[in-house]
Amino acid sequence: MAVHLEKFFEPRSVAVIGASSTPHKPGNDVVRNILANEYSGKLYLVNPKGGDILGITVCRSVQELPEGIDLAIIILPAHVNAQTIRECAVRGIKSIVLAAGGFAEVDNKGQALQEDLLSAIQETGARVIGPNTSGHTSTPHNFTSSFFPLGKIPRGNISYITQTGNFATHTMRYIMSGENFGVARFVGLGNKVDVEESEVLEYYAGDPETKAIFIYLESFKRPQRFLEIASEITRVKPVILLKGGRTAEGSRAAVAHTAALASDDRIVDGALKRAGITRIYKYSHLFLAAKALAAMPLPKGNRVSFMAPSGAMLVVLTDLCQQDLGLSVPDLEEPTRERLQEISPPYIRMRNPVDIWPSAALNGVEYAYREGMEAVLKDPMIDAVVPILMLTDETGVPPLDFIIELVRLYPEKPIYVTFSGDKKHMEASKAFLEPRGVPTFPLIEEPFEVLSILNQCRKAMERA
């Protein structure tokens, strides 16, 4: 089974059926995307008008294609999709992405079209992603079938399975422009007429390019199989899932979206937990937790140290960690406390969390954060460190190379950065740190919410 999906993720040759010469049409944008991602396999385009598109000669029909192309992307109206699958099969093309919407997610007529598709798939033995998908991507193979203009998608180690087109469209634009991490693979499953989440999960399980798997689903097509695979893979890689349709209202929205029928959420919840899957409830965590994992190791425990230029932040973040997030803010070892005391004025008694303002006022922001962070990074009681950097014109904005250096020196402990102060300095610091592998978060609660998610992943990996 997994062998078959290799033609989707590692295609040596690809045909775009319904390629278009008209800019901004999906059949044109998909070709631009493939070229922008520097796909190195063979690329064939099909359009009855012939001619050429973006410098590539166009075949007039599927019949003109050579035998045995690995993958076809069909961007044609819904009613001709089944027939085109059959034509592809004749040319030996057995892996197919169907972009068109207008199937079961719309109406009864669409439902009938989707049943036709299913017949074509059963007759031909083709494997199909979609319909109603905005595509899939495989950066290690410089390939995407997305028809939303993305440009070159940055390569990374995070893979997505989504029952929505978002992660191939505007959410991917946001990840690329706002979150600065790369992806390995992503698939928009669409209506899941054939290829479904458990198969993709199995492929990602064995994929050395994939460090962590993020999933958005509205329904499970083969729940038992999905949970079986997840039970194994969650011991090795984090599997983080956002399940849409927890509520009756949410389920109604899911039916309108991908014709998904939701199950009772309490049953789902218990099963996911047993399979070691970490459940999230916010869409934004699909990229905030991914960013945290992309550059940093999973923390080895739930024990966090953080430093803030504000007693109030220390208090409320301690409350948040202990009360709401399952994180511990433990006492530091004696040598750590001594070191923190050395860098601080004598009137303050240093502990965890670390009140960094007095030291910053005395020694400057760079010295205080650098020495404070190094002290707690060295402490065997601490698994992850969150500096809340004070960045204002008045207190000075130091070069942040010291954070890059600390990441190098203590590679086993994740460092997540957040800020207080002037927005321009926050943005500049984010722009400096993230391309160098240090995730940053605009609001001070976010690194802790993410650590809570990662702590659940770790517990899943360590379970009996």
Place this chain on the structure above:
Amino acid sequence: MAVHLEKFFEPRSVAVIGASSTPHKPGNDVVRNILANEYSGKLYLVNPKGGDILGITVCRSVQELPEGIDLAIIILPAHVNAQTIRECAVRGIKSIVLAAGGFAEVDNKGQALQEDLLSAIQETGARVIGPNTSGHTSTPHNFTSSFFPLGKIPRGNISYITQTGNFATHTMRYIMSGENFGVARFVGLGNKVDVEESEVLEYYAGDPETKAIFIYLESFKRPQRFLEIASEITRVKPVILLKGGRTAEGSRAAVAHTAALASDDRIVDGALKRAGITRIYKYSHLFLAAKALAAMPLPKGNRVSFMAPSGAMLVVLTDLCQQDLGLSVPDLEEPTRERLQEISPPYIRMRNPVDIWPSAALNGVEYAYREGMEAVLKDPMIDAVVPILMLTDETGVPPLDFIIELVRLYPEKPIYVTFSGDKKHMEASKAFLEPRGVPTFPLIEEPFEVLSILNQCRKAMERA
């Protein structure tokens, strides 16, 4: 009592005792702040060296000051504070801000100094904010006692009471540079040796400049009085509180911060609820909910409509609203659904939440959002509207004047904007919308979290 606080918030004359000619010292920064805020009352500076500071002639001692100055800001070492209060009293100065730290929050010696202060206050009848405060601010009177360089603080209708210096320092910098709303008053209470939260709350209660009150506290000095005042004012204005020290660990941090002793959190919780106070748990909500209230009315109910360019967003945000946030995503009235259907391709059945992508693809982003938003704003079933604007180069970024126009046309319904797409367009849209009174939020969950907080405020106002 409240009359006395007027000298803090509406001082006609102010003395800075411990003014400094050295840039970046608190005694210098406080003078710069007062000048930057265009304080129009009389300003006196005291420093034994005399001379002048920033063009203002300096008195050599408190004794040289004229009689009856409204307010003194004392920026002197802890051990001379009590004596200086007595000297002020001799000159008829009875309202005093004490900036110095090094009192009960530090050690036994500091505790003794704080007891001296208390004696001086009792002897003289002075009213004192602090010690260990970074100051207070009153923008309607162009005045601040903050010694953290802030520049001109934007005037607005939000007032803060905080048992931390943050809201006069780097958090205020963040609000000014990143959140684009103005404040009316704020007070950092510090160690609360005299003036405490219930008095400030009473002043804000009667303050026509204050639309909503945000509070950060680690302890209640006169809990019964505080709750009595809150019980009344919460029927008229939102009172939103973040209580630090919910957990044992958080309490330990609070003791180190302001020597505050926390109470049992469950007792606190019940009492706050009865008094109509809306409790929050995230520091960031102190400014995100404030931003939402600054420019928009309180929603009249919990019924929200939102539009997103993604089925997944519709599903997970519906789940979030219904399951976690106490918000309703109700069915729309027939004419609203008909209008939404008119602006959309026929294959999609329009409902709440609003799937705006098909209409945007057919009619363009501006038309789809403008017409979609207006339809739901008109609907009597809807109390607040959240557009999740799709902003990418490819789909086009329209001028957003239409949102300003909709705010003008439907002033009774709050509109909160959030985004998906390219970060540069999100930032540009925020920079356009917020100075024009439309709050925006970087993550799609935030407007709903804020609406949930405001819905609790509304319920408090409507309670029997």
